[in-house]
Amino acid sequence: MKASITVEMAYVLPIAILMFLLIIYSVFYYHDKNILIGAAGETAVLGAQTARQEDGNKTDLQNFYRERVKGKLIFLRLTRIEVNKSKKDIEVAVQAGKKRMRVSTIQKAVIPKPEKAIRKKRRLESLMEQENGRE
DSSP states (O other): OTTTHHHHHHHHHHHHHEEEEEEHHHHHHHHHHHHHEEEEHHHHHHHHHHHHHOSOOOOOHHHHHHHTTTTOOSSSEEEEEEEEOSSEEEEEEEEEEEEEEEEEEEEEOOOOOOHHHHHHHHHHHHHOOOHHHHH
C-alpha cells in the first residue's frame, strides 16, 4: 500500500508533463501564426497605399515583411514570401514551418482609388445641377 502513490505518480507525471509541453508548443505555434498574419496584413496595406500614390515611390515589400517578423518568431522559421501586385489589389502569401508544422497565409488589400470616385460624384452633381437649372 505504501508504494501505490509512487506507482500512480509514475503513470500520472509523464502525462502531466506531456500535456504541459503540448500546451507550450500550441501557444508558441499560435503566437507565430498571429505574428505572420499580422505582418502580412500590414505589408499588403502598405503595398496598396504605395501603389495608390503615383509619385513612383517603390517599396520593397518582401524586405518590409522580413523586418516586421525579424526576431518575433519563437517556434517557426520563415520559408517563403511572395508579393503579387495587380491593378486592383496587392496579395502577400507567406509560408513558415518547422519540420512537420507548417503555416500558410494569404492577405490581400484593395488598392483604393477615392480620387476617381470623388471626381465621378462631382461630375454627376454638376450634371444634376445643370439639369435642374434648365427646368
